[in-house]
Amino acid sequence: MNVIYPLAVPKGRRICCEVCEAPAERVCTACTVTYYCGVVHQRADWGSIHEKICQLLIPLRTSMPFYNSEEERQHGLQQLQQRQKHLIEFCYTVAQKYLFEGKHEAAVPAALHSLRFRMNVHGLSSVELVPAYLLLAEASLGMGQIIQAEEYLSQAQWTVLKSTDCSHAIHSLLHRNLGLLFMAKKNYEEARYHLANDIYFASCAFGTEDIRTSGGYFHLANIFFGLGKLDIADTLYIKVTEIWNKYLNNHYEVLLQVRTQQIDLLGKQFETDTGLDEAQEAEAIRTLTSILDIRESTSDKTPRKTVFVLKTLALFYFLTMNSTKAQEYALRAFNLAKQRHLSLQEQTTTEELLSLVSGGKAHPTTQ
Structure with missing residues (x-):
């Protein structure tokens, strides 16, 4: 430097x-x-x-180099725009990852880069600017700068209102961040309204059981948990865990089928992964560990739910090839299932998962 x-x-x-x-x-x-x-x-x-x-x-x-023809010049401009589009997504993902990790200050420069590249490619009033404004708003909230967050959100809202072609996904992101703003201001009624809209628009864009919809359920659950409405919060936490568990299991199934006959030249099987980008992996960790903390604080009443989150985290870390953490969470799940005398089926599936992440070949039935 x-x-x-x-x-x-x-x-x-x-x-x-x-x-x-x-x-x-x-x-x-x-x-x-x-x-x-x-x-x-x-x-x-x-x-x-x-x-x-x-x-x-x-x-x-x-400055762009001198080109011998208009065709070469247009090709150079296209390459330039492709580079900027790549940096838009790269900077956005990096900023998102920082936010999920709670590194709000670190997220700001990356989000600013994404915003500027979006302006260069799409213009100053394009709805494509909205995701970057929302990143900056969330980072500001994380740093306790509510007024700054409101300014970014106002800019995002105004841009959406002026747009005639705004996707459900962007509407979802806007309402999620407005929900977070009102949560920070302790206006929980308004926060619930916006998070309900977040879930609606995310469901329209991706479906009700998609990991991209689960964030709305998670934040809504946090509101009800904070208000002492534990039954509602519990239902939503279960739904979030089930969404992530189903995604990870389905991804493992697909990879297992692909890997069955695919051996590389060295005779080593292709390695697994989550199918998620870095920001989504950081979101999974933050969401599932937060739910685990809540489950463990009430584990005397809900040991099976605690085991379920532990197994989901074990499968996640197995797919990210972090064998140490995968074995840690699987072992914790196995021990808790035995200590609390859960059903034989529960103990068996937990043992199978432990075998899988420890190098065995059992199937990860984590339900």
């Missing part, structure tokens, strides 16, 4: 900080196209996203 001060700025060009857009005093020497107001924001950007995309920014922020 070496830095130098910019020696010259072209006339008419205003050099701004990558993070706050204040006048810049420093430049990254690795790419020489990214500027900062000072060392604090440079370090923040580097740790968040810049280290990952430093060299990718050079062709985007330097």
Whole structure:
């Protein structure tokens, strides 16, 4: 992360900080196209996203080469746009992952990059800007900056209202973040309204049993849990766990079928995975461990539900090839099932899962 001060700025060009857009005093020497107001924001950007995309920014922020024909020029422009689209999604996923991990400050520079690339590709009033505004709003809420969050959400709402072609998925994200805002303001009635809308629009886009819909159920459950309405919260936590469990089991089934006959040249079977991006994996960890904490605090009453979450986490870590954690959660599930004298079927399926994650070949029947 070496830095130098910019020696010259072209006339008419205003050099701004990558993070706050204040006048810049420093430049990254690795790419020489990214500027900062000072060392604090440079370090923040580097740790968040810049280290990952430093060299990718050079062709985007330097003059295009001379082309011999209009055809070559158009091809160059298309390549430039493809690079920006790639960075839109990459920066968005990185910011999402930080948010699910609770690293709200680290999410901001990555979300800002996604927003700026969206503006370059889609224009200043496109509905494609909304997901980035919502990331910034959620990061602001996480840092306790409610007024800043409201500003980002207002911008997102206004953009959606002006749009004639806004997808159900974006409506879902907007309502989810409005729900989180009102939760932070302790206006739980308004929060429930927006989270119900989140679930409706997510269900329209993905279906009621999709992992992308489960976030709405999870946040709604947290509201009811906080209000002491434990029966409603419990029903929703069960639904969230079932959605993730079904997804992971189905994914394992598909991978098992593919792997049955597919052996690589070294004779080693193809490795498994979750089929999720980094942000979705971080969401799974946050959601399931949060539910586990709640289950374990009431495990005397609901040991079977606790075992179910433990088995779901074990399968998740098995698919992410983290054998240590997979075995840890499977063993905890097995021990709890035996200690609490759960049904023979429950103990058997838990033992099968433990065998699977420990290197055996039993099927992960985690229901």
